[in-house]
Amino acid sequence: MSWITGLAFVFFAPFVGGLIAGFDRKITARLQGRIGPPILQPFYDVGKLLQKDNLVVRRSQHLYTEFFFVLTIFTGALFFAGGDLLLVIFSLAMAGVFFALGGYKASSPYSFIGAQREVLQMVSYEPAVLLAAVGMYMVTGSFKVSVIAAYPKPLVMLLPGIFFAFFFILPVKFRKSPFDLSTSHHAHQEIVKGITTEISGKTLALVEIAHWYEYVFVLGMGYLFFASNIWLGLVMTFVIFELLLVVDNSTARVRWQAMMASSWIVALVAGGLNILYLMLRH
Amino acid sequence: MALPLLAFLILFPLFIAFLVLFVRKEAFFAVIIYPAAVILIVATCFLLGLSAGGSPTLIAVHAGWVEPLMLVVEVLAAIYLLFLAIKQRDWTVSALVIIQTVVLLGFHFSRAGEVHTRAELFIDVFSVMMGLVVGIVGTLIAVFAVGYMRDMHHHQHEIPDGRRVFFSIIFLFLSAMFGVCFSNNLSWMFFFWEITTVCSFLMIRYKGDATSVKNAFWALRWNLLGGLAFLIGIIYLCLTHHTIELDKMLALPKAWVMLPVALFCFAGLTKSAQLPFSSWLVGAMVAPTPVSALLHSSTMVKAGVYIVLRLATSLEGTFVGLIVAFVGLITFLICSFICISQNDAKKVLAYSTIANLGLIILCAGIGSPQAVWAGMLLIVFHAVSKGLLFLCVGSIEHKLHSRQIEDMSGLIIRLPKLSVMLQIGIAGMFLAPFGMLISKWAVLRAIVDFNPFFALFLIYGSTATLFFWVKWLGKVITVEKDYKNEETGISLDQWIPMGILTALTVLICGLFSPFANILIEPYIVALYGREVTLGAGNMLIMSIMLTFIALFPLTFLPTRGVKMAKPYLGGANVGDGRQFRDSLGGVKPMHMKNFYMEEYFSETRLMRLGVIVTTVFLAAMLAAGGM
Numbered sequence: 001m002s003w004i005t006g007l008a009f010v011f012f013a014p015f016v017g018g019l020i021a022g023f024d025r026k027i028t029a030r031l032q033g034r035i036g037p038p039i040l041q042p043f044y045d046v047g048k049l050l051q052k053d054n055l056v057v058r059r060s061q062h063l064y065t066e067f068f069f070v071l072t073i074f075t076g077a078l079f080f081a082g083g084d085l086l087l088v089i090f091s092l093a094m095a096g097v098f099f100a101l102g103g104y105k106a107s108s109p110y111s112f113i114g115a116q117r118e119v120l121q122m123v124s125y126e127p128a129v130l131l132a133a134v135g136m137y138m139v140t141g142s143f144k145v146s147v148i149a150a151y152p153k154p155l156v157m158l159l160p161g162i163f164f165a166f167f168f169i170l171p172v173k174f175r176k177s178p179f180d181l182s183t184s185h186h187a188h189q190e191i192v193k194g195i196t197t198e199i200s201g202k203t204l205a206l207v208e209i210a211h212w213y214e215y216v217f218v219l220g221m222g223y224l225f226f227a228s229n230i231w232l233g234l235v236m237t238f239v240i241f242e243l244l245l246v247v248d249n250s251t252a253r254v255r256w257q258a259m260m261a262s263s264w265i266v267a268l269v270a271g272g273l274n275i276l277y278l279m280l281r282h
Numbered sequence: 283m284a285l286p287l288l289a290f291l292i293l294f295p296l297f298i299a300f301l302v303l304f305v306r307k308e309a310f311f312a313v314i315i316y317p318a319a320v321i322l323i324v325a326t327c328f329l330l331g332l333s334a335g336g337s338p339t340l341i342a343v344h345a346g347w348v349e350p351l352m353l354v355v356e357v358l359a360a361i362y363l364l365f366l367a368i369k370q371r372d373w374t375v376s377a378l379v380i381i382q383t384v385v386l387l388g389f390h391f392s393r394a395g396e397v398h399t400r401a402e403l404f405i406d407v408f409s410v411m412m413g414l415v416v417g418i419v420g421t422l423i424a425v426f427a428v429g430y431m432r433d434m435h436h437h438q439h440e441i442p443d444g445r446r447v448f449f450s451i452i453f454l455f456l457s458a459m460f461g462v463c464f465s466n467n468l469s470w471m472f473f474f475w476e477i478t479t480v481c482s483f484l485m486i487r488y489k490g491d492a493t494s495v496k497n498a499f500w501a502l503r504w505n506l507l508g509g510l511a512f513l514i515g516i517i518y519l520c521l522t523h524h525t526i527e528l529d530k531m532l533a534l535p536k537a538w539v540m541l542p543v544a545l546f547c548f549a550g551l552t553k554s555a556q557l558p559f560s561s562w563l564v565g566a567m568v569a570p571t572p573v574s575a576l577l578h579s580s581t582m583v584k585a586g587v588y589i590v591l592r593l594a595t596s597l598e599g600t601f602v603g604l605i606v607a608f609v610g611l612i613t614f615l616i617c618s619f620i621c622i623s624q625n626d627a628k629k630v631l632a633y634s635t636i637a638n639l640g641l642i643i644l645c646a647g648i649g650s651p652q653a654v655w656a657g658m659l660l661i662v663f664h665a666v667s668k669g670l671l672f673l674c675v676g677s678i679e680h681k682l683h684s685r686q687i688e689d690m691s692g693l694i695i696r697l698p699k700l701s702v703m704l705q706i707g708i709a710g711m712f713l714a715p716f717g718m719l720i721s722k723w724a725v726l727r728a729i730v731d732f733n734p735f736f737a738l739f740l741i742y743g744s745t746a747t748l749f750f751w752v753k754w755l756g757k758v759i760t761v762e763k764d765y766k767n768e769e770t771g772i773s774l775d776q777w778i779p780m781g782i783l784t785a786l787t788v789l790i791c792g793l794f795s796p797f798a799n800i801l802i803e804p805y806i807v808a809l810y811g812r813e814v815t816l817g818a819g820n821m822l823i824m825s826i827m828l829t830f831i832a833l834f835p836l837t838f839l840p841t842r843g844v845k846m847a848k849p850y851l852g853g854a855n856v857g858d859g860r861q862f863r864d865s866l867g868g869v870k871p872m873h874m875k876n877f878y879m880e881e882y883f884s885e886t887r888l889m890r891l892g893v894i895v896t897t898v899f900l901a902a903m904l905a906a907g908g909m
Contacts, residue, residue, distance in 0.1 A: 055847040057859075058761060062844060067834055074830070084820050086723055090714035091827065097713060097752055104756030108849030112760060112874040119752050120877070126745040134730055134737050143727070197850055268738070275734045 002146075006081025009216065010073055017212025018042045020219075024245060031249045042208070049205035055198075057106050062203040064102030071095035072210040076217035082146025085133040092129075092217075096122045099195070099207075103182075106198035114195030118182035120256050124263040125169040128162075129221075131271040135162040136224065138278045149227040156225040156236075158281075161274030163225050165267040167240065172263070173218045175211070176248040179259050284332055284405050285341050290325055291413065291460040294318075299453035303446050308432065311449060312775065315428050319421045322456070326417025329410045330800075336808025338409075338529055340401030340466060348402075352473045353390055357383060359480050363502070372499045378506040382513060389517050397520055399527055404466035406808075411658065411801045412463040412588055415665045416456060418786075419580045422779035424452050426673050427572035429775035433680050434570060441489050448488060448570075455481040455577065462585045468516045468526045471589075475512060475553070478582050479505040485573040486566045497565035504562045508552025508586075515545030528592070536596050544602045544907025547590050548900065551606075554586030554639040557613040558893035558900070563636055567628045571676030574628065579635045580669040584661055587642040591657050595809055598649030605903035607647025607736065609896050613640030615739050616892035618746040623883040627675045627685045630750060631668065634711070637743065638664045638718070641725055644740075648732045651806050655814040656724035658802045663717030666790060667710035670783035674704040677776055681768055688875060692765040693758045699769060699777075701758050702835075703784045710787040712751040715827040717791050724816065746883075753876045762874055764858055792828055795821055 022039040029036025038044075056062050075091040078084075096118070103115025137143050139158050140151045148155070156163045171179040183194035199207060219237050226236040254262075298318045305311055360383040367375040427449070435443050458481065461474030482505065487498035519542040520526050523534060531539055555563035555578075566578045576582070590597075590606065597603030617637035624630045638660060645657030677700055678693070679685040693701040710716040722744055729737045790797055806814055816824075848859030851872055855862055861871045 054844045056844045057847060057849045059844065059846070063834075067830075071830065074827075078823065083823060084817070086726060087714075087820060087823055090719060090723065093748060094714045094827070097748075097755075100752055101756060101759060104760045106849065107761040107874075108851070109872050109874055110850055110852070115756060116753070116877050119749060119756075122752075123745050123749045126748065127741050130726075130741045130744075131738070134726075134734060134741070137730055138734055192850060192852070198847075264742070268742075272735070272738055275738065279734060 003081050006077040006083075009076050009080040009213075013073075013076060013216040014209050014212045017209075017215040018046075020215050020241070021212060024241075027242075027245050028249060031245065042212075046205045046208050049208065050202055052201035054201040054203055056200075056203075057108055057198050061102060061105040061107075061198070064098050064105055065199060065203050066206060068095050068099040068102060069206040069210045071098060072213050072217075076213050076220070079145055079217055079220060082144060082149070085136065085143045085145055085148065086130075088145070089126075089129055089133060093122065093126065095210075102199070103195035108198045110192040110197040111195055111199075113191050114182045114193070114197060117256060118195050120260060121172045121179065121182055124179070124260050125172045127264060128165040128169045128267040128271065131267055131275075132159075132162050132166050132221070135159045135271070135274060135278065138275070145224070148224055152228055154226050154228045154232065158278065159225065159274055161270035161272075161277070165263075165270045166222070166225075167243075168266045168270075169263050170218065170222070170240070170244055171247060172259075173214060174244060174248075176244060178247075178251040178254045179263075180253060181256055181259060184253075284339060285343070285403070287325065287328055287332065288341065288403055288405065288460070288464050291322075291329075291417070292457050292464075294322065294325070295453040295457035295460070299450045299457065302449040302453065305446055305449075308445075311428050311445065315424060315449060316775075318453070319425045322421045323418055326414055326421075329405075329413050329417070332405060332410065336407055336804035336806070338404040338406040338466070340529065341403040341405065342400060343402040349469070352470070353386075356386060356473060356476065359476070363480065363483070367499070367502075370495065370499055372503075375499055375503050375506065378503065378510060382506060382510050385510070385513055385517070389513070389520075397524060397526055399467050399525075401527065401529070402467040402470055403464050404529060405464060407801050407805045408592070408658065409463045411662060412584070413460060414801075415584065415662060416459040416463065416581050419665050419669045419783070420456050420459065420576055422782055423572050423576040423580065423669055423673065424449075424456070426575075426676075426776055426779040427452060427570075429773040430572050430676055430680070431570065432773070433771075433776075437680070444488065448485075451481050451484050452572075452576065455485075455582070459581050459585065463588070466528050468519070468528055468531070471528070472509070472512050472516060475549075475585065476509050478577075478585060479509060479553075482566070482577050482582055485577060486569045488569055488573070494568045497562075497568050500565050501562040504552050504555075504559045508549040508559075511545045511552070512549035515542040515549070518542050518545070532593070532595060536598075536600055539596060540600065540602055541907040543593050543596045544903055546593060547597070547602065547606050548904065550586040550588075550590035551609060551643065551900070552586070554583045554590075554643065555636050556586075556609055556640055556643055557616060557636075557889075557896040560613065560617065560636050560892070561889070564629065564632050567632050571628070571672055571679065574632070575669050575672030575676070579631065579672055580665040583635065583639055584665060587639050587646065587657070587661065590643055590646040591654065591661075594646045594649040594654045594657070596649075597647055601906045602903050603647045603649050605647070605899050605906070607644050607732070608899055609903075610640040610643030610645075610647055611736055611739050611743075612892060612896055612899075613637065614644065615743040615746075616888050618743040618750075619883045620885050620888050621750040622746055623878045623880045623885060624750075625686050625688055625878060627678075627687050627690070627754075628672075630687065630754065631671055631675065634747070634750075635664075635668055637747070638668070641722070644736075645725060645728065648728055650728055650732060651810040651812060651814050652724060652728035653732065654809070655798075655802055655806050656721050656728055658805070659717070659724060659798065660721040662797075662801075663710070663721055663790065666783060666786045667707050667716070667718060670703065670780060670787055671707040671711070673776070673780050673783065674700055674707055677772055677780070678704070681772070687754055687757055690754075690757050691874070692761045692763060695761060695765040696767060697769045698767065700772070700780075703780050705755060705758060706784050706787055708751050708755050709831070710791075712747050713831075715791065715824040715831070716787070717794070720791070720794060720816070720824065757876055760874060762872070763860060788828075788832070792825070794824070 021042040026036045072095045079088045100115045100118045103111045183196045223233045226233040364379045458474040458477035465471035483502040614637045617633045621633045642657045645653040851862035853862035
């Protein structure tokens with residue numbers, strides 16, 4: 001892993017992410033007994049959005065979203081370049097903060113609620129993600145993604161609890177049920193459209209593309225748990241994604257209290273037990 | 283060369299403190315304080331030129347009159363406090379004052395001539411770093427106070443104008459802080475330590491109303507208790523090891539000095555308002571804002587963490603160290619949680635100050651090179667950003683006549699410059715790649731090696747931090763109504779300190795590497811014989827992130843192809859799009875309120891929990907130190 005993989009992420013991740021999104025919609029449609037859109041539909045959507053007017057409530061509101069876009073790419077690039085995992089997580093938080101601030105800046109009640117919920121979502125996934133970094137450090141002795149990826153055994157064998165906590169918060173990052181509180185993917189809505197209520201046109205296209213980047217980045221983090229063997233890693237990443245779709249289609253959205261409490265408790269119990277196990281192992 | 287400079291730093295503020303007592307006209311405060319501030323800042327910068335290394339340069343003061351003078355001052359201060367306490371019928375404080383004075387006098391007269399001290403003062407990079415914080419951040423806050431107090435007395439006539447005494451105490455305090463930083467003789471340090479306690483007491487009661495006086499006595503009580511622990515520690519050290527010098531104590535084997543170290547830590551915990559003592563600092567927020575910034579955030583409470591961090595090598599790997607670390611960690615976690623439910627901006631700052639001090643105490647308790655490195659970073663970054671935030675909130679309060687965060691909506695339009703400074707201050711507290719985040723990162727690395735379970739607590743605390751800062755930041759940029767720019771009448775002596783602190787917040791982050799190399803690295807190397815870094819590659823990435831952030835304001839310059847629209851309100855928009863027609867045909871304005879989650883993060887419940895847990899652990903610490 002080096003800056004080349006980081007650069008590769010910058011250029012190819014949107015295509016991979018867009019395909020994953022298309023695939024997602026197809027599978028979801030089939031699970032619901034529909035035919036579903038073509039695989040390339042997400043690209044058509046974004047293409048159309050790019051031609052639309054950029055409507056804003058407050059001037060400079062879209063700048064926050066654009067910064068979110070840039071920082072998301074930066075986060076992923078840092079990760080795929082094999083950088084420091086903690087730094088990657090901080091950068092991810094910074095991107096999230098800018099996205100939320102864009103929602104606040106719009107000064108519309110619905111995007112305000114969405115922004116609050118976006119922050120709540122960040123607060124919900126942050127412990128599990130940081131714990132994943134801590135666990136990986138305890139096993140491999142390094143926070144560097146390149147070193148972690150080169151560990152000879154599948155990390156999930158030593159980090160089952162932490163992996164579970166990580167999987168538990170994945171719907172947040174994928175904006176999927178039961179944790180799609182701040183804004184939702186699907187035809188059903190969440191308090192109008194949550195944080196993206198006042199985002200439109202080109203800016204909304206950027207949010208979509210940033211989301212594709214996030215798809216690849218988050219799946220990349222999942223891959224780390226199985227990174228000892230590339231085929232195992234790829235297969236398991238696919239399985240993770242499939243499971244996520246099943247969860248998405250079989251659960252209803254929960255209240256924010258339930259999201260926060262459950263994700264914190266799962267991270268505390270599963271992650272804590274896992275850390276205890278690692279400590280006793282030595 | 284070192285002695286004259288240190289003497290100047292301690293005596294010059296004392297001279298100014300004396301001088302301002304004779305000011306008859308308002309304008310003369312500025313005439314005295316501005317030049318004094320410039321001189322003090324320049325003198326502090328000379329500290330850097332002393333080429334102080336990591337190991338202490340000891341400085342002997344050949345003046346026999348100093349110690350008797352200190353004793354006289356201590357006794358006079360005690361009589362004054364006793365008088366006030368009896369008048370207030372605060373028997374706990376009265377008892378503490380009497381006990382402390384009796385013990386102090388007994389100690390002085392029984393051991394007179396017994397202990398020979400070779401060096402009263404010392405200097406090394408750590409004390410230089412503290413000196414810079416006191417000299418630069420502290421002095422800037424003093425300048426800010428000139429303008430702030432002028433505004434305050436023009437607006438609030440019910441508060442008696444005691445500004446001569448006020449500024450006198452501010453400078454007396456600065457002098458005492460320099461004393462704490464550079465004392466090697468522990469009884470000297472104790473003297474300066476007690477002076478800061480008295481200053482804090484007098485400043486909290488400045489407004490003179492019942493609440494202020496009550497809270498002042500409450501603060502005094504805990505600080506006196508800490509002072510007593512400090513004193514007993516010195517006496518014990520003197521009786522068992524025949525020394526009262528800091529450097530000699532640190533050179534002794536850990537096991538020999540466990541009790542005095544535990545007692546000094548206890549004193550440090552009270553001074554830095556850790557749980558279970560935190561309530562005094564929250565109460566101290568009744569004082570005028572510059573006081574909160576100077577004493578209760580940037581400098582005085584740092585004296586507490588300074589002494590504990592000094593003892594880090596004696597704490598490393600001991601039971602006392604473990605407890606100290608745990609108390610700091612619990613304080614960080616609980617106070618960060620409490621911040622979520624607070625709407626009063628000053629209270630958020632107070633709790634977050636306690637939380638961050640907890641983080642430094644945690645580092646000291648761990649005592650590993652990485653931890654001490656992170657702790658020292660935290661002291662500096664926190665002093666600058668938090669000082670800035672307090673000053674901003676002070677000025678904002680004067681303009682809005684409220685310091686509720688909920689009232690700060692639209693601040694970006696009403697007070698644009700102030701709000702930008704506030705935003706930079708907040709970003710400095712939690713956002714990558716600013717100082718506090720670098721430090722938290724370093725703490726996390728240190729803590730995982732120490733005890734991964736501690737990391738678990740840290741992770742939750744740090745997540746809470748993210749939450750309350752973002753929602754404050756969001757409130758500032760949300761525009762609820764058609765606001766006007768109200769940013770007039772803020773004097774230059776408020777703008778300049780805030781401007782410099784804003785610049786410093788960004789600068790120290792950008793110049794983080796050289797800064798750490800000059801002021802932190804030598805201390806760690808001298809102490810542990812090895813270096814600590816975050817890695818050159820990571821530093822590069824941090825600078826890239828800082829550049830990103832720095833570029834963000836530039837994107838505001840040109841307004842590009844966007845179309846303005848009205849917000850969606852779930853009904854027909856009326857007027858400027860901030861009102862809508864509801865289903866019954868009435869016109870309703872929109873409101874936006876933040877989450878506070880009182881039912882989950884209630885101040886009273888969390889505090890009670892924290893006090894109980896930490897009291898038990900502190901008792902265990904003192905017991906373990908005694909064994």
